[in-house]
Amino acid sequence: LLTPSDPLLDGLNPEQREAVEYRGPALLIVAGAGSGKTSVLTRRIASLIRGQEAWPSQILAITFTNKAAAEMRERAESMLGAATEGMWISTFHSSCVRILRREAENFGFTKNFTIYDSHDSRTLIKRIIKEHEADTYGLTVSGVSGKISRLKNELNDVESYARNASMSDPSERKFLEVYRTYTRALQSANAFDFDDLLAQTVFLFRAFPHVADVYRRKFRHILVDEYQDTNHAQYSLIHELTRETEDGLPGASLTVVGDSDQSIYAFRGADMRNIGEFERDFPGAKVVMLEQNYRSTQNILDAANGVISNNFDRKDKKLWTSIGGGEKIVGFTGYSAHDEAQFVVDEISALRAAGMDYNKMAVFYRTNAQTRALEEIFIRSALPYRILGGTKFYERAEIKDVLSYLVVIANPADTLAVRRILNVPKRGIGPATETQLQNYADQNEISLRESLRSADSLGFGPKVSGAISRLSSLLDEATALVELGSVGDVLAKLLEETSYTTLLRASRDAQDEARAENVDELLAVTKEFDKNNPDGTLIDFLTEVALVAAADDLDDASGTVSLMTLHTAKGLEYEAVFITGVEEELLPHRMSAGEPGGPAEERRLFYVGITRARQRLFISLAMSRAQFGQTNSALPSRYLQEIPAELMDWRQSPGNGAGFGSDGRGLSGSGRFGAGSGGYGRSGTSSESNGWGTTEGGWNSLEAAPRPKAEWANRITNKVRDNGDLELAAGDRIRHADFGDGSVSQVTGEGAKRVAHVKFDVAGAKKLLIKIAPIEKI
Ligand code: ATP
Numbered sequence: 147l148l149t150p151s152d153p154l155l156d157g158l159n160p161e162q163r164e165a166v167e168y169r170g171p172a173l174l175i176v177a178g179a180g181s182g183k184t185s186v187l188t189r190r191i192a193s194l195i196r197g198q199e200a201w202p203s204q205i206l207a208i209t210f211t212n213k214a215a216a217e218m219r220e221r222a223e224s225m226l227g228a229a230t231e232g233m234w235i236s237t238f239h240s241s242c243v244r245i246l247r248r249e250a251e252n253f254g255f256t257k258n259f260t261i262y263d264s265h266d267s268r269t270l271i272k273r274i275i276k277e278h279e280a281d282t283y284g285l286t287v288s289g290v291s292g293k294i295s296r297l298k299n300e301l302n303d304v305e306s307y308a309r310n311a312s313m314s315d316p317s318e319r320k321f322l323e324v325y326r327t328y329t330r331a332l333q334s335a336n337a338f339d340f341d342d343l344l345a346q347t348v349f350l351f352r353a354f355p356h357v358a359d360v361y362r363r364k365f366r367h368i369l370v371d372e373y374q375d376t377n378h379a380q381y382s383l384i385h386e387l388t389r390e391t392e393d394g395l396p397g398a399s400l401t402v403v404g405d406s407d408q409s410i411y412a413f414r415g416a417d418m419r420n421i422g423e424f425e426r427d428f429p430g431a432k433v434v435m436l437e438q439n440y441r442s443t444q445n446i447l448d449a450a451n452g453v454i455s456n457n458f459d460r461k462d463k464k465l466w467t468s469i470g471g472g473e474k475i476v477g478f479t480g481y482s483a484h485d486e487a488q489f490v491v492d493e494i495s496a497l498r499a500a501g502m503d504y505n506k507m508a509v510f511y512r513t514n515a516q517t518r519a520l521e522e523i524f525i526r527s528a529l530p531y532r533i534l535g536g537t538k539f540y541e542r543a544e545i546k547d548v549l550s551y552l553v554v555i556a557n558p559a560d561t562l563a564v565r566r567i568l569n570v571p572k573r574g575i576g577p578a579t580e581t582q583l584q585n586y587a588d589q590n591e592i593s594l595r596e597s598l599r600s601a602d603s604l605g606f607g608p609k610v611s612g613a614i615s616r617l618s619s620l621l622d623e624a625t626a627l628v629e630l631g632s633v634g635d636v637l638a639k640l641l642e643e644t645s646y647t648t649l650l651r652a653s654r655d656a657q658d659e660a661r662a663e664n665v666d667e668l669l670a671v672t673k674e675f676d677k678n679n680p681d682g683t684l685i686d687f688l689t690e691v692a693l694v695a696a697a698d699d700l701d702d703a704s705g706t707v708s709l710m711t712l713h714t715a716k717g718l719e720y721e722a723v724f725i726t727g728v729e730e731e732l733l734p735h736r737m738s739a740g741e742p743g744g745p746a747e748e749r750r751l752f753y754v755g756i757t758r759a760r761q762r763l764f765i766s767l768a769m770s771r772a773q774f775g776q777t778n779s780a781l782p783s784r785y786l787q788e789i790p791a792e793l794m795d796w797r798q799s800p801g802n803g804a805g806f807g808s809d810g811r812g813l814s815g816s817g818r819f820g821a822g823s824g825g826y827g828r829s830g831t832s833s834e835s836n837g838w839g840t841t842e843g844g845w846n847s848l849e850a851a852p853r854p855k856a857e858w859a860n861r862i863t864n865k866v867r868d869n870g871d872l873e874l875a876a877g878d879r880i881r882h883a884d885f886g887d888g889s890v891s892q893v894t895g896e897g898a899k900r901v902a903h904v905k906f907d908v909a910g911a912k913k914l915l916i917k918i919a920p921i922e923k924i
């Protein structure tokens with residue numbers, strides 16, 4: 147055990163100390179934001195190891211993001227002054243993948259299974275809906291995928307659902323058919339979707355108690371951060387792991403920490419009752435409450451308390467700090483989102499001039515769409531920034547294409563991946579050929595990948611069968627290389643042999659150059675992986691991609707301002723925080739405003755945002771905001787009034803109703819972009835801008851003055867923009883981030899492929915893919 151003077155206990159207040167030192171089967175630490183929950187958890191881990199009460203390998207610590215896991219490991223190691231190899235510090239999903247890879251063979255999967263992200267599941271569901279004509283029963287892809295996800299989070303597999311659903315309802319019956327087919331398809335592709343990772347681990351433990359016992363014996367201490375955001379599957383997993391073993395070894399000791407005021411994942415099935423019911427679930431559990439906040443100034447805490455106290459049905463907690471009042475919270479109302487962004491950038495520059503590092507500052511928003519205006523102004527001002535989470539890099543078509551090759555090599559059973567690469571790049575294998583191959587595979591009970599070996603005997607023309615055989619042998623060669631070479635070598639070979647990037651570069655479509663660069667970027671990612679993981683396998687790489695892509699990016703570029711959604715901000719802290727878009731429709735978001743519990747959950751989200759700030763907090767909104775292709779006037783969020791007025795210093799106030807409505811100030815004529823500090827200019831903004839700043843250089847390399855576009859815009863490649871809904875017709879006037887204003891002369895194509903033919907006033911005639919062009923209607 148630790149001696150009372152051990153430096154691990156330095157500086158802790160009595161309650162924190164108790165939380166570190168208590169030993170017993172179950173410990174619950176409930177406390178408000180910034181009270182040291184995560185710090186205490188980390189010290190508890192360190193103290194278990196230092197006191198030689200546990201080997202690192204007997205500890206399982208669960209965090210909410212990969213970033214949090216990396217941080218916790220680093221801190222524990224620096225406290226101990228030693229590596230903590232063998233200790234599992236990871237997210238629920240990563241832990242489950244590790245368990246499943248070891249145990250998959252127990253239930254009909256193999257350890258090289260693929261992990262389907264939500265995009266892959268949707269592709270599969272879409273195909274099944276089509277094949278089963280389920281759309282005529284009113285089933286949609288998003289409806290079905292949402293429902294399957296919910297069911298899995300509640301641990302309802304197909305059979306248990308079949309027992310309980312109302313089978314007199316034809317659309318329910320149809321849904322069941324789709325759910326069943328989907329489950330079988332995953333199984334035969336040797337694949338798990340994201341929700342499966344959790345649910346299947348629980349099912350595995352329940353079906354094979356001797357397998358569960360292996361982990362029950364292994365983990366003697368389980369610690370869970372952000373417990374308020376666990377869903378039923380996660381909750382059950384913890385329960386399974388902390389049970390007594392078959393031969394009577396008592397369950398692991400469990401420590402959970404949480405704050406029900408920060409529960410923000412109800413939409414993913416999180417149930418904050420898990421906290422309230424902890425004492426019932428674990429009788430005799432010790433409860434420790436922490437009340438002192440070490441993060442924020444009193445003004446920031448008072449604002450947070452003011453907001454959250456409007457939620458009913460909560461235990462009142464008062465946070466206090468000895469840090470002092472600090473500065474007032476600065477409020478600002480912009481005329482437009484650009485004006486608001488300009489305010490943010492100006493304040494950031496002022497903070498920087500006063501000596502604060504960029505990486506101590508963060509900008510939060512409710513929806514990813516809000517990044518567009520922010521990025522434009524950041525780029526124009528040459529402020530270094532990066533976007534955390536939601537970098538949709540791995541969702542891009544070209545990245546999926548290339549990754550699919552790797553997936554097929556790792557897991558040849560994955561039909562979805564095989565189909566994806568069959569004719570990419572184009573090699574003359576059309577849909578009819580694909581169907582024929584699939585039929586042949588079905589008849590002979592082999593995989594689609596296997597069927598490629600029999601191309602010669604299927605009666606295709608020589609061109610087609612040659613193409614199929616070449617693909618098949620390329621895959622074989624690359625598979626052989628996996629044994630010898632690194633992931634980077636395998637990918638390089640695939641790219642070379644398929645000419646994937648070369649073909650993109652030869653294309654006349656301007657977007658293809660950017661796509662080729664994304665693929666180069668992926669190649670760089672694999673090389674980086676090889677360097678950092680000398681023993682890493684292809685499967686390790688694909689696992690990392692699947693998990694990181696879905697959660698957050700690990701990479702911690704210093705010297706940049708961080709931009710992220712309020713959800714991503716959970717658990718983090720910054721010296722200065724900007725919460726933007728504090729408007730009705732955004733916060734509370736319009737999707738949740740009408741839901742039961744929705745506005746309360748959104749209020750918690752605002753509370754999470756406020757309590758990230760250590761020294762300075764800025765809250766801003768805009769009077770009008772372009773969203774979904776339309777510019778609408780916005781109203782101040784209802785939550786703003788909940789912040790005591792004396793804490794606020796409004797630089798430009800939202801007014802009191804009048805003058806802040808449909809015909810607010812400055813919205814007409816030239817006012818929109820001309821108002822405010824500096825207004826909005828078009829020069830130097832990039833159409834392909836974004837903060838996928840992972841690679842060295844990235845935004846760090848941007849200094850004082852904006853450089854000419856060509857030099858830096860080319861490396862910025864994966865902007866995810868979606869103007870899919872923008873209605874455009876001949877005669878409309880639009881504004882483009884690079885080309886300025888112009889008139890639409892014609893719109894051709896459909897859906898995602900709609901193209902606007904535009905005559906720009908200065909830049910001349912251009913064709914733009916509406917979905918992704920940086921345009922808005924004026
Ligand atoms: P959240 O609810 O936001 O997750 P938390 O309760 O996990 O917050 P931590 O992130 O652990 O809080 O701690 C907040 C800040 O307070 C950190 O910077 C941490 O280092 C600091 N801190 C915690 N305990 C102490 C202490 N006893 N003395 C000084 N600083 C402390």
Ligand code: MG
Pocket residue numbers: 183184185371717
């Ligand atoms: Mg925390």
